[in-house]
Amino acid sequence: xxxxxxxxxxxxxxxxxxxxxxxxxxxxxxxxxxxxxxxxxxxxxxxxxxxxxxxxxxxxxxxxxxxxxxxxxxxxxxxxxxxxxxxxxxxxxxxxxxxxxxxxxxxxxxxxxxxxxxxxxxxxxxxxxxxxxxxxxxxxxxxxxxxxxxxxxxxxxxxxxxxxxxxxxxxxxxxxxxxxxxxxxxxxxxxxxxxxxxxxxxxxxxxxxxxxxxxxxxxxxxxxxxxxxxxxxxxxxxxxxxxxxxxxxxxxxxxxxxxxxxxxxxxxxxxx
Numbered sequence: 232x233x234x235x236x237x238x239x240x241x242x243x244x245x246x247x248x249x250x251x252x253x254x255x256x257x258x259x260x261x262x263x264x265x266x267x268x269x270x271x272x273x274x275x276x277x278x279x280x281x282x283x284x285x286x287x288x289x290x291x292x293x294x295x296x297x298x299x300x301x302x303x304x305x306x307x308x309x310x311x312x313x314x315x316x317x318x319x320x321x322x323x324x325x326x327x328x329x330x331x332x333x334x335x336x337x338x339x340x341x342x343x344x345x346x347x348x349x350x351x352x353x354x355x356x357x358x359x360x361x362x363x364x365x366x367x368x369x370x371x372x373x374x375x376x377x378x379x380x381x382x383x384x385x386x387x388x389x390x391x392x393x394x395x396x397x398x399x400x401x402x403x404x405x406x407x408x409x410x411x412x413x414x415x416x417x418x419x420x421x422x423x424x425x426x427x428x429x430x431x432x433x434x435x436x437x438x439x440x441x442x443x444x445x446x447x448x449x450x451x452x453x454x455x456x457x458x459x460x461x462x463x464x465x466x467x468x469x470x471x472x473x474x475x476x477x478x479x480x481x482x483x484x485x486x487x488x489x490x491x492x493x494x495x496x497x498x499x500x501x502x503x
Contacts, residue, residue, distance in 0.1 A: 236269035247284040247431040259297035260290040271323035278327040284431035289334035298341025324349040334423035345374030355401040356416035362398035
Protein backbone atom coordinates (compact mmCIF):
# COMPACT_ATOMS: atom_id res chain seq x y z
CA UNK A 232 0.00 0.00 0.00
CA UNK A 233 1.06 3.57 -0.65
CA UNK A 234 1.89 5.56 2.46
CA UNK A 235 -1.03 7.54 3.82
CA UNK A 236 -0.71 11.31 3.72
CA UNK A 237 -1.12 13.11 7.06
CA UNK A 238 -3.94 14.95 5.27
CA UNK A 239 -5.78 11.69 4.61
CA UNK A 240 -5.74 8.95 7.23
CA UNK A 241 -6.32 5.35 6.21
CA UNK A 242 -7.87 2.71 8.46
CA UNK A 243 -9.02 -0.87 7.88
CA UNK A 244 -12.15 -1.51 9.99
CA UNK A 245 -12.19 -5.00 8.48
CA UNK A 246 -10.16 -7.02 5.99
CA UNK A 247 -12.22 -5.84 3.02
CA UNK A 248 -13.42 -2.34 4.00
CA UNK A 249 -11.15 0.71 3.94
CA UNK A 250 -11.92 3.93 5.79
CA UNK A 251 -10.38 7.19 4.57
CA UNK A 252 -10.54 10.21 6.90
CA UNK A 253 -9.87 13.72 5.65
CA UNK A 254 -7.58 15.30 8.23
CA UNK A 255 -7.45 19.10 7.95
CA UNK A 256 -9.62 20.03 10.93
CA UNK A 257 -8.06 23.49 11.26
CA UNK A 258 -9.71 24.51 7.95
CA UNK A 259 -12.82 22.30 8.17
CA UNK A 260 -11.17 19.75 5.90
CA UNK A 261 -10.93 22.16 2.96
CA UNK A 262 -9.39 20.73 -0.18
CA UNK A 263 -5.94 22.01 -1.05
CA UNK A 264 -3.91 20.56 -3.90
CA UNK A 265 -1.90 18.27 -1.63
CA UNK A 266 -5.08 16.77 -0.18
CA UNK A 267 -6.65 16.37 -3.62
CA UNK A 268 -3.56 14.47 -4.76
CA UNK A 269 -3.57 12.30 -1.65
CA UNK A 270 -7.23 11.38 -2.19
CA UNK A 271 -6.62 10.58 -5.86
CA UNK A 272 -3.59 8.43 -5.05
CA UNK A 273 -5.52 6.43 -2.48
CA UNK A 274 -8.48 5.79 -4.77
CA UNK A 275 -6.20 4.78 -7.63
CA UNK A 276 -4.38 2.29 -5.41
CA UNK A 277 -7.40 0.92 -3.57
CA UNK A 278 -9.22 0.41 -6.83
CA UNK A 279 -6.57 -2.12 -7.90
CA UNK A 280 -6.60 -4.24 -4.73
CA UNK A 281 -8.63 -7.42 -4.98
CA UNK A 282 -9.26 -7.64 -1.24
CA UNK A 283 -10.81 -4.16 -1.06
CA UNK A 284 -14.57 -4.55 -1.44
CA UNK A 285 -15.82 -1.14 -0.28
CA UNK A 286 -14.39 2.28 0.59
CA UNK A 287 -15.82 4.70 3.16
CA UNK A 288 -14.80 8.36 2.94
CA UNK A 289 -15.42 10.69 5.87
CA UNK A 290 -14.23 13.84 7.62
CA UNK A 291 -14.91 14.68 11.25
CA UNK A 292 -17.92 15.63 13.35
CA UNK A 293 -17.78 19.30 12.28
CA UNK A 294 -17.07 18.97 8.59
CA UNK A 295 -16.97 16.35 5.90
CA UNK A 296 -15.29 18.93 3.67
CA UNK A 297 -16.03 22.65 3.61
CA UNK A 298 -14.91 23.07 0.00
CA UNK A 299 -11.82 24.23 -1.83
CA UNK A 300 -9.06 26.01 0.06
CA UNK A 301 -9.50 29.52 -1.35
CA UNK A 302 -5.97 30.45 -0.30
CA UNK A 303 -4.86 28.50 -3.37
CA UNK A 304 -7.39 30.24 -5.61
CA UNK A 305 -7.23 33.93 -4.73
CA UNK A 306 -4.31 34.86 -7.04
CA UNK A 307 -4.36 31.85 -9.35
CA UNK A 308 -4.41 32.40 -13.11
CA UNK A 309 -6.23 30.25 -15.68
CA UNK A 310 -2.90 28.76 -16.79
CA UNK A 311 -2.07 27.76 -13.22
CA UNK A 312 -5.47 26.19 -12.73
CA UNK A 313 -5.12 24.25 -15.98
CA UNK A 314 -1.68 23.00 -14.94
CA UNK A 315 -3.09 21.49 -11.74
CA UNK A 316 -5.02 18.90 -13.81
CA UNK A 317 -7.74 18.71 -11.21
CA UNK A 318 -10.01 16.85 -13.62
CA UNK A 319 -7.59 13.92 -13.38
CA UNK A 320 -7.70 14.05 -9.59
CA UNK A 321 -11.50 14.01 -9.60
CA UNK A 322 -11.41 11.25 -12.22
CA UNK A 323 -9.41 8.98 -9.91
CA UNK A 324 -12.44 8.94 -7.59
CA UNK A 325 -15.18 8.69 -10.20
CA UNK A 326 -13.37 5.89 -12.03
CA UNK A 327 -12.72 3.78 -8.92
CA UNK A 328 -14.38 0.39 -9.52
CA UNK A 329 -15.06 -0.20 -5.81
CA UNK A 330 -18.30 0.98 -4.18
CA UNK A 331 -17.73 4.23 -2.30
CA UNK A 332 -19.77 5.48 0.66
CA UNK A 333 -19.53 9.08 1.84
CA UNK A 334 -20.18 9.41 5.58
CA UNK A 335 -21.08 13.08 6.00
CA UNK A 336 -21.18 15.07 9.21
CA UNK A 337 -21.20 18.85 9.34
CA UNK A 338 -20.36 20.87 6.27
CA UNK A 339 -20.26 19.43 2.74
CA UNK A 340 -19.99 22.61 0.70
CA UNK A 341 -18.60 23.47 -2.72
CA UNK A 342 -15.88 20.96 -3.52
CA UNK A 343 -16.93 19.05 -0.41
CA UNK A 344 -20.44 18.56 -1.77
CA UNK A 345 -18.92 17.55 -5.12
CA UNK A 346 -16.63 15.11 -3.32
CA UNK A 347 -19.63 13.51 -1.64
CA UNK A 348 -21.38 13.29 -5.00
CA UNK A 349 -18.46 11.28 -6.37
CA UNK A 350 -19.48 8.53 -3.93
CA UNK A 351 -22.07 5.89 -4.78
CA UNK A 352 -23.98 6.25 -1.51
CA UNK A 353 -24.20 9.25 0.83
CA UNK A 354 -25.09 8.75 4.50
CA UNK A 355 -25.54 12.03 6.34
CA UNK A 356 -26.05 13.12 9.90
CA UNK A 357 -29.12 15.13 10.83
CA UNK A 358 -26.99 18.25 11.24
CA UNK A 359 -25.10 17.93 7.94
CA UNK A 360 -25.25 20.88 5.53
CA UNK A 361 -24.90 20.68 1.75
CA UNK A 362 -24.47 23.39 -0.85
CA UNK A 363 -22.58 24.87 -3.79
CA UNK A 364 -21.67 28.43 -2.72
CA UNK A 365 -19.09 29.10 -5.47
CA UNK A 366 -21.20 31.78 -7.14
CA UNK A 367 -20.89 33.92 -4.01
CA UNK A 368 -17.17 34.37 -4.60
CA UNK A 369 -17.45 34.86 -8.34
CA UNK A 370 -16.75 31.26 -9.30
CA UNK A 371 -18.70 28.29 -10.58
CA UNK A 372 -18.41 24.66 -9.47
CA UNK A 373 -15.35 22.98 -10.94
CA UNK A 374 -15.75 19.41 -9.69
CA UNK A 375 -18.86 18.40 -11.56
CA UNK A 376 -21.73 19.93 -9.58
CA UNK A 377 -23.45 21.53 -12.56
CA UNK A 378 -23.78 18.01 -13.96
CA UNK A 379 -23.96 15.65 -10.97
CA UNK A 380 -26.22 17.82 -8.83
CA UNK A 381 -28.61 18.32 -11.75
CA UNK A 382 -28.76 14.58 -12.36
CA UNK A 383 -29.32 13.93 -8.66
CA UNK A 384 -32.06 16.43 -7.87
CA UNK A 385 -33.29 17.77 -11.23
CA UNK A 386 -32.87 21.03 -13.12
CA UNK A 387 -35.09 23.32 -11.08
CA UNK A 388 -33.82 22.39 -7.63
CA UNK A 389 -30.22 22.39 -8.88
CA UNK A 390 -30.61 25.81 -10.50
CA UNK A 391 -31.89 27.29 -7.25
CA UNK A 392 -28.91 26.01 -5.29
CA UNK A 393 -26.28 26.79 -7.92
CA UNK A 394 -27.52 30.29 -8.78
CA UNK A 395 -27.98 31.43 -5.18
CA UNK A 396 -25.22 29.53 -3.40
CA UNK A 397 -27.77 28.56 -0.77
CA UNK A 398 -27.19 25.68 1.64
CA UNK A 399 -29.65 22.93 2.52
CA UNK A 400 -30.00 20.67 5.53
CA UNK A 401 -29.55 16.91 5.44
CA UNK A 402 -33.33 16.28 5.62
CA UNK A 403 -33.82 18.64 2.68
CA UNK A 404 -31.03 16.94 0.74
CA UNK A 405 -32.58 13.56 1.47
CA UNK A 406 -36.01 14.70 0.31
CA UNK A 407 -34.46 15.97 -2.94
CA UNK A 408 -32.65 12.69 -3.59
CA UNK A 409 -29.12 13.96 -2.98
CA UNK A 410 -28.61 11.87 0.17
CA UNK A 411 -29.22 8.11 0.42
CA UNK A 412 -30.17 8.13 4.11
CA UNK A 413 -29.92 10.27 7.22
CA UNK A 414 -29.24 9.23 10.78
CA UNK A 415 -28.25 10.68 14.14
CA UNK A 416 -24.98 12.58 13.95
CA UNK A 417 -23.14 10.10 16.17
CA UNK A 418 -24.33 7.15 14.09
CA UNK A 419 -23.16 8.31 10.65
CA UNK A 420 -19.87 6.44 10.59
CA UNK A 421 -21.21 3.29 12.31
CA UNK A 422 -24.06 3.15 9.78
CA UNK A 423 -21.67 3.71 6.88
CA UNK A 424 -19.32 0.97 8.08
CA UNK A 425 -22.22 -1.41 8.65
CA UNK A 426 -23.44 -0.80 5.10
CA UNK A 427 -19.92 -1.15 3.73
CA UNK A 428 -19.59 -4.52 5.47
CA UNK A 429 -22.90 -5.65 3.99
CA UNK A 430 -21.81 -4.63 0.48
CA UNK A 431 -18.40 -6.25 0.99
CA UNK A 432 -20.17 -9.55 1.69
CA UNK A 433 -21.90 -9.54 -1.69
CA UNK A 434 -20.48 -11.22 -4.83
CA UNK A 435 -17.74 -8.83 -6.05
CA UNK A 436 -18.29 -9.28 -9.78
CA UNK A 437 -21.99 -8.57 -9.44
CA UNK A 438 -21.26 -5.48 -7.35
CA UNK A 439 -18.78 -4.20 -9.92
CA UNK A 440 -21.16 -4.76 -12.81
CA UNK A 441 -24.01 -3.01 -11.00
CA UNK A 442 -21.86 0.04 -10.27
CA UNK A 443 -20.64 0.27 -13.85
CA UNK A 444 -24.16 -0.02 -15.26
CA UNK A 445 -25.73 2.51 -12.91
CA UNK A 446 -23.01 5.07 -13.61
CA UNK A 447 -23.30 4.46 -17.34
CA UNK A 448 -27.06 5.01 -17.14
CA UNK A 449 -26.34 8.63 -16.26
CA UNK A 450 -24.34 9.19 -19.44
CA UNK A 451 -26.16 7.45 -22.25
CA UNK A 452 -29.47 6.60 -23.83
CA UNK A 453 -31.86 4.12 -22.22
CA UNK A 454 -31.64 1.63 -25.09
CA UNK A 455 -27.83 1.54 -24.91
CA UNK A 456 -27.94 1.07 -21.15
CA UNK A 457 -30.41 -1.78 -21.42
CA UNK A 458 -28.19 -3.53 -23.98
CA UNK A 459 -25.23 -3.24 -21.63
CA UNK A 460 -27.31 -4.55 -18.74
CA UNK A 461 -28.40 -7.60 -20.75
CA UNK A 462 -24.79 -8.44 -21.61
CA UNK A 463 -23.68 -8.03 -18.01
CA UNK A 464 -26.61 -10.14 -16.79
CA UNK A 465 -25.65 -12.92 -19.21
CA UNK A 466 -22.03 -12.72 -18.07
CA UNK A 467 -23.04 -13.44 -14.47
CA UNK A 468 -24.07 -16.96 -15.50
CA UNK A 469 -20.41 -17.84 -15.97
CA UNK A 470 -19.56 -17.29 -12.29
CA UNK A 471 -19.25 -20.07 -9.75
CA UNK A 472 -20.45 -17.72 -7.03
CA UNK A 473 -23.79 -17.25 -8.78
CA UNK A 474 -24.25 -21.02 -9.08
CA UNK A 475 -23.37 -21.62 -5.42
CA UNK A 476 -25.67 -18.89 -4.12
CA UNK A 477 -28.63 -19.93 -6.23
CA UNK A 478 -28.21 -23.58 -5.20
CA UNK A 479 -27.96 -22.54 -1.55
CA UNK A 480 -31.12 -20.49 -1.85
CA UNK A 481 -33.07 -23.31 -3.46
CA UNK A 482 -31.76 -25.83 -0.91
CA UNK A 483 -32.54 -23.48 1.98
CA UNK A 484 -28.97 -23.73 3.28
CA UNK A 485 -26.23 -21.17 3.99
CA UNK A 486 -23.73 -20.45 1.27
CA UNK A 487 -20.25 -21.87 1.71
CA UNK A 488 -18.87 -18.43 2.52
CA UNK A 489 -21.69 -17.48 4.92
CA UNK A 490 -19.34 -17.58 7.89
CA UNK A 491 -17.60 -14.55 6.44
CA UNK A 492 -20.77 -12.62 5.65
CA UNK A 493 -22.49 -10.04 7.86
CA UNK A 494 -25.80 -11.12 9.38
CA UNK A 495 -27.81 -9.24 6.73
CA UNK A 496 -26.38 -11.60 4.08
CA UNK A 497 -27.41 -14.81 5.82
CA UNK A 498 -29.61 -17.16 3.84
CA UNK A 499 -32.59 -16.67 6.13
CA UNK A 500 -32.47 -12.90 5.58
CA UNK A 501 -32.62 -13.11 1.78
CA UNK A 502 -35.96 -12.74 0.04
CA UNK A 503 -36.49 -13.68 -3.63
